[in-house]
Amino acid sequence: MTDHLLDIEHLSTYFYTEEGTVKAVDDVTLHVRPGETVCIVGESGCGKSITAMSIMGLQEPAGRVVNGRISLEGTDMLTLSKNAKRAIRGKEIAMIFQEPMSSLNPVLTIGQQIMEPLMEHLKLGKKEAKRRAIKLIEQVGISRAEQIAGSYPHELSGGMLQRIMIAIAISCKPKLLIADEPTTALDVTIQAQILDMLRQFKAESDMSILLITHDLGVVAEMADYVVVMYCGKVVEQGEVCELFEHPKHPYTQGLLKSKPILNQRQEELYSIPGQVPNPLELTESCYFHERCQHCMDICRVREPKLKNVGEDQQAACWLYEEEVLTHG
């Protein structure tokens, strides 16, 4: 376990609403090794963002981590004191959000906002922080950094703001960068630039990235390891090439099938039939059974566990459980 940077074990984050308990994240286990990019994929509402937020403690106060362990290099993030948590946030773990436009304070200049973590975590003086801030702006590929440092968020475009967010995130050289759909709000040409940049910084500083996305194109481009989530559970995970070539879980197969392929005319783009079930009405079963074309009797009454289905690949599906049974 010591070679892992981040260990999430049996994490469960529940939201207690008036209608009942929503198990937004249910018994999720995943690991991030140093220098590795792990992607969490899934439809909207499958708990991928909540998983990331639980690492940072952002699910509070609406959501509660009811079970599990999140440890960064062996230190348990959930039991830390408020101050100790604060010292880790921004320094060891940084995070960028989906909407760069609203993630920056509208009344502070870009420069001021980049300087803040530098002054807080690295205890730099104002002058030194300012110098570093301008250097960081240059690093994320924005020219005339000095001028940009003095301007306000509303004066910049979304793409530039996301670069600024990255500059802020990497300012203290974090060990782990959590990127929650960092390119969803940007247009496609900028997306590629942002992803390039993330890859470049990762290579330079040996930082790990936990990337949350619903875009399989982004996954293919960035990931070393993929975690597929559905209804708050991990349904399949594996090394990226293996998973893309031999998807085992019907949900992963569906996701991959519904991705448009360039230069291939399809009559109609495939989509997985049905909808994500209401998280309040879940009973013990495979949560995907209503939409699954291989649905068996057992799928409706019992929940499958993650099983090894390849060299470095696990899936939670009764199809493979039976295989194991018949072979063994």
Add this chain to the structure above:
Amino acid sequence: MSSVSGNLAAGKAQSPPVKSSLWKQSFKRLRKNKLAMTGFIIVVIMFLACFIGPLFSPYTENQINMRIMNKAPNLKHWLGTDKLGRDVLIRVLLAGRISLTVGFAAMALSVIIGSLLGAIAGYYRGIVDQIIMRTADLLLTIPGLPLLFISGALLSAWKVPTDYRMYIVMLMLSLVGWPGLARMVRGELLSLREREFMQSTIVLGLRDRRKLFHHLLPNLAPLLIVIATLNIGGSILLESVLSFFGLGVIPPTPTWGNMIDSANNLIDFQERPWLWIPPGFCIFATVIAINLFGDGLRDVLDPKHKR
């Protein structure tokens, strides 16, 4: 990064040609608002007159001269003299010093107390919020004017020296002023703290103090400036009212309010209008000017009040 993306970024950065801060833009717009600028000029003139004017006067405020009692305005005494032969002009100007100082100081105090307590209540919620806001509610349930009258009467009963009364009046006015302000600040803060950029500050691991004073309060600056400006007018009026009833700053220290009060009899009222018209006009002009300026500021700074 490839040079292509660098060029792209450079092309985009062209849009803000000169560094134009939000404040500069606002002041540009404010300068176009004639009413507000008129108000601003009147306030400035009033300040200059009250704080610099007396230096050029040959008289002092309490220089009694029984030979020239109750003289109408003339060349020597531009606004005449009162029943003790004191120059009315110098008294009006010095009274202005006190009234303006009390107005500004009371405003500053209530803005500081109100925004601080409101911000703390809105940011921390829970028990702190309860204690602060219930105290504010309690103060709001007691009508302000009677409260001021009672405390003014107490000051008189305890024979507080006149020099101190000015400061105590400031405190009293801010005590009445802060609860409303705290409520407004708290309300704004409750919505601000849920904004996404506040999540970013959590993620960056910033301290509470920094989040509150560096991220949240600057967002309230426009609101606070507008409230503060309008608050000055109110404070000056309240002080005048108190002094008029002899419960604020009391003679011989002149304020606009107690100058009108000293002309509070039929003969002075009918025969010697120079005793009460000048201080009355000063109150009127100052308060109207400040309110005009405040309204102008609101139009410029507060996007929610666009006409």
